[in-house]
Amino acid sequence: MQATLDTIVKKHRESGGNIISLLQDTQEAFGYVPKEAVLFFADELGIAPSRFYGVATFYAQFRLKPSGKHRVTACCGTACHVRGAERILNSIKRELHLGEEEDTTPDNQFTVEKVACLGFCSFAPVVLINGAVHGKTTADPVLKEIKALRKK
Amino acid sequence: MENATVIRVCMGPAGIAAGGKKVIEAFSGALARAGVPAEVKERCSSHQVGCVGLCARDVLVEVHADGAKTVYQYVKPDMVPRIVQEHLVDGAPVKEWLVDEAYDAFYRKQIKIVLSDCGRIDPEEISAYQAVGGYEAAREVLHSWYPVEVIEEIKLSGLRGRGGAGFPTGLKWELGRKAPGEIKYLVCNADEGDPGAFMDRAVIEGNPHSVIEGMIIGAYALCAHEGYVYIRAEYPLAVERLHRALRQAREQGFLGRKIFGSDFDFDIKVKLGAGAFVCGEETALIASIEGQRGMPRPKPPFPVNRGLWQRPTVINNVETLANIPYIIRQGCGWYAAYGTEKSRGTKVFALTGKIKNPGLIEVPMGITLGEIIHEIGGGIESGKPLKAVQTGGPSGGCIPAGMLDLKMDYESLAKVGSIVGSGGMIVLDEDDCMVNIAKYFIQFTQEESCGKCVPCRVGTKRLLEILTRITTGHGREDDIARLETLSAGIRNTSLCGLGQTAPNPILSTIKYFREEYEAHIRDKKCPAKVCKALLTYSIDEQICKACGACLKACPSGAITGAKKTPHRIDPAKCIRCGACFDVCKFKSVMKE
Numbered sequence A: 001m002q003a004t005l006d007t008i009v010k011k012h013r014e015s016g017g018n019i020i021s022l023l024q025d026t027q028e029a030f031g032y033v034p035k036e037a038v039l040f041f042a043d044e045l046g047i048a049p050s051r052f053y054g055v056a057t058f059y060a061q062f063r064l065k066p067s068g069k070h071r072v073t074a075c076c077g078t079a080c081h082v083r084g085a086e087r088i089l090n091s092i093k094r095e096l097h098l099g100e101e102e103d104t105t106p107d108n109q110f111t112v113e114k115v116a117c118l119g120f121c122s123f124a125p126v127v128l129i130n131g132a133v134h135g136k137t138t139a140d141p142v143l144k145e146i147k148a149l150r151k152k
Numbered sequence B: 001m002e003n004a005t006v007i008r009v010c011m012g013p014a015g016i017a018a019g020g021k022k023v024i025e026a027f028s029g030a031l032a033r034a035g036v037p038a039e040v041k042e043r044c045s046s047h048q049v050g051c052v053g054l055c056a057r058d059v060l061v062e063v064h065a066d067g068a069k070t071v072y073q074y075v076k077p078d079m080v081p082r083i084v085q086e087h088l089v090d091g092a093p094v095k096e097w098l099v100d101e102a103y104d105a106f107y108r109k110q111i112k113i114v115l116s117d118c119g120r121i122d123p124e125e126i127s128a129y130q131a132v133g134g135y136e137a138a139r140e141v142l143h144s145w146y147p148v149e150v151i152e153e154i155k156l157s158g159l160r161g162r163g164g165a166g167f168p169t170g171l172k173w174e175l176g177r178k179a180p181g182e183i184k185y186l187v188c189n190a191d192e193g194d195p196g197a198f199m200d201r202a203v204i205e206g207n208p209h210s211v212i213e214g215m216i217i218g219a220y221a222l223c224a225h226e227g228y229v230y231i232r233a234e235y236p237l238a239v240e241r242l243h244r245a246l247r248q249a250r251e252q253g254f255l256g257r258k259i260f261g262s263d264f265d266f267d268i269k270v271k272l273g274a275g276a277f278v279c280g281e282e283t284a285l286i287a288s289i290e291g292q293r294g295m296p297r298p299k300p301p302f303p304v305n306r307g308l309w310q311r312p313t314v315i316n317n318v319e320t321l322a323n324i325p326y327i328i329r330q331g332c333g334w335y336a337a338y339g340t341e342k343s344r345g346t347k348v349f350a351l352t353g354k355i356k357n358p359g360l361i362e363v364p365m366g367i368t369l370g371e372i373i374h375e376i377g378g379g380i381e382s383g384k385p386l387k388a389v390q391t392g393g394p395s396g397g398c399i400p401a402g403m404l405d406l407k408m409d410y411e412s413l414a415k416v417g418s419i420v421g422s423g424g425m426i427v428l429d430e431d432d433c434m435v436n437i438a439k440y441f442i443q444f445t446q447e448e449s450c451g452k453c454v455p456c457r458v459g460t461k462r463l464l465e466i467l468t469r470i471t472t473g474h475g476r477e478d479d480i481a482r483l484e485t486l487s488a489g490i491r492n493t494s495l496c497g498l499g500q501t502a503p504n505p506i507l508s509t510i511k512y513f514r515e516e517y518e519a520h521i522r523d524k525k526c527p528a529k530v531c532k533a534l535l536t537y538s539i540d541e542q543i544c545k546a547c548g549a550c551l552k553a554c555p556s557g558a559i560t561g562a563k564k565t566p567h568r569i570d571p572a573k574c575i576r577c578g579a580c581f582d583v584c585k586f587k588s589v590m591k592e
Helices: A002-013 A019-030 A035-045 A049-058 A085-095 A139-151 B013-017 B020-033 B038-043 B077-089 B101-108 B126-131 B136-144 B147-157 B169-178 B199-206 B208-222 B236-251 B282-289 B318-330 B332-336 B369-376 B410-415 B434-448 B454-471 B479-493 B497-501 B504-522 B549-553 B579-583
Strands: A070-075 A110-115 A127-129 A132-134 B006-010 B045-049 B061-065 B068-072 B185-190 B226-232 B267-273 B313-317 B346-353 B359-364 B386-391 B397-400 B424-429 B537-539 B559-562 B565-569 B589-591
Touching: A002 A019, A002 A035, A019 A035, A019 A049, A019 B267, A035 A049, A070 A085, A070 A139, A085 A110, A085 A139, A110 A139, A127 A139, A132 A139, B006 B020, B020 B077, B061 B077, B068 B077, B101 B369, B126 B208, B126 B236, B136 B208, B136 B318, B147 B169, B147 B208, B147 B318, B147 B332, B169 B208, B169 B313, B185 B208, B185 B282, B185 B318, B199 B208, B199 B236, B199 B318, B199 B346, B208 B226, B208 B236, B208 B313, B208 B318, B226 B236, B226 B282, B236 B267, B267 B282, B282 B313, B313 B318, B318 B332, B346 B369, B359 B369, B369 B386, B386 B434, B386 B504, B397 B504, B434 B454, B434 B497, B434 B504, B454 B479, B454 B497, B454 B504, B479 B497, B479 B504, B537 B565, B537 B579, B549 B559, B549 B579, B579 B589
Parallel strands: A070 A110, B006 B045, B185 B226, B185 B313, B226 B267, B346 B424
Antiparallel strands: A070 A127, A127 A132, B006 B061, B061 B068, B346 B359, B386 B397, B386 B424, B537 B589, B559 B565
């Protein structure tokens, strides 16, 4: 981990430490923003950790906890919304026994996220499973795919 | 090589979703296997083209052979060998897979400027863009135009900002040019956060060089030497293609020092947005490029005087910039001939929702809503009556079905309480609840409110609470009036556009669909049967075949019954998820 963090700091030191770019590179490397990374950057660059926290919690992109092995992303843009995105999202969460505020299963196998719009509006409703696009979908095929992933 | 056989496979966002890549592979394989005559084979090329528009029929494949163009729809990899054999080997297109009349109707009323080369050229090759005249406008401007001439040309074209507000682009450039300061910036706003809009993504994926050329021309007019593209990280393909295009432009000497052999230096950096709708607001976008929380600040000073790193900064939307090279090449008069008096040119709309032919369309400003819905869109998918069209996303409003004669331009839309916005156009039918739609948008703006100013932070929260109570059967008699008062306050006192326009979805739905609000509040009914808490599910025992499908599907164990015994729903246990309604083949489940 340390080697990666060193590289990231080195890359951004010259440009004055753009917090968003630092966090983006960190998340790209680890899948989330670990607390240790932020404390290290804060120390190295003389920027208060609270400023990193402020930026990280402002933008939807950043995760402060590791995400599950499989990522299920339900698009909840307007076109998907009017075609039943919410019902699909609820079915997925029910299937994985996730509460209203939870996004990752306790065994860290699945992370379920909702996004504002993926831009696949002609194919609404859309669900991404590990990055693969499932368009014009319903709850059924999505749940089947999730069950298949769970068995693996 | 006019008889060269070219196969174009739609690889736009939806094309990839529908398996465009697999179709390309299938074509490469089938062409080789079928022993298509060698000279044809050599001339065959499968371009990975950007969006050709009618995404709902993906994968679309254009076959250009013997000087004729044939288009296939819904192409799957297993259909490819037959197309190759019958069409390319035997010379007879596979009739039953060709596009139908609706496909032609989709294009007939469209006028393509920004999208004219999207889907026609390979977005990953700069030479393809150059072959259709690309970068000629920038070259000419840099060598033989004065910056003020560029500004004058754009002013005369009547082009207005396509990101939402519709500010005249030429005027913005003029203000930027006149702003005092040695260092200036040009920023391309590609943070398309409006849910239901995807034109910026399509343009960058389908023709990234047009945006770059637009930026070069703009930078020259402003005398800016550094540009930024602020693009959503959620668009990985667009980001990749943009980077590739920038690299190619640099290699050609179109970006960097002394571009096009002139004395002008200009280069472009890419900044990835991190997912915040408010960053579409100019001052918030600037804060975000600087690496801060994307919070707006009061204006003035306007970014054009004090923007990025306190320097004069002009921010233009993707579609606006992509128009520039075409306007320079063909002249301001040509562009201004399209559209209406105050809204010139064309606009790209993302036509989605309950429409038969969803997709990206480019139409002259001033076309009527009816022409878009019925002629281009092919009408409502379900055959049910049209209820409303939502335009402008969370800052826009709903236009009722009775206004099909409404012209699509900045002024006409503002008059009826909506906006052109970035161009999202979501078609709603009878099955959509207008209170639910308003609640959907308020939930969105409430989540995306940056929290800096009280009216927006607290006001949207209160609006959402009221709408939630209305849609769950706890609405109070004076709630409509309360929504209106609160909305007026938020609109008048919020710091930035996000807050100022947040109440629009509520105000326009109250204006045109007040009776739906009243039904929710007084009768505790949702006329469109959408609001869960106001529904009851039951099974018609006369129709029920006791097949057990609903029993299995019910996640809460609310359904009882056995073989040959009609099933029943226990309303106390029912969570109103609608699973039984969806699985019943005999339509015995009733929703009220």
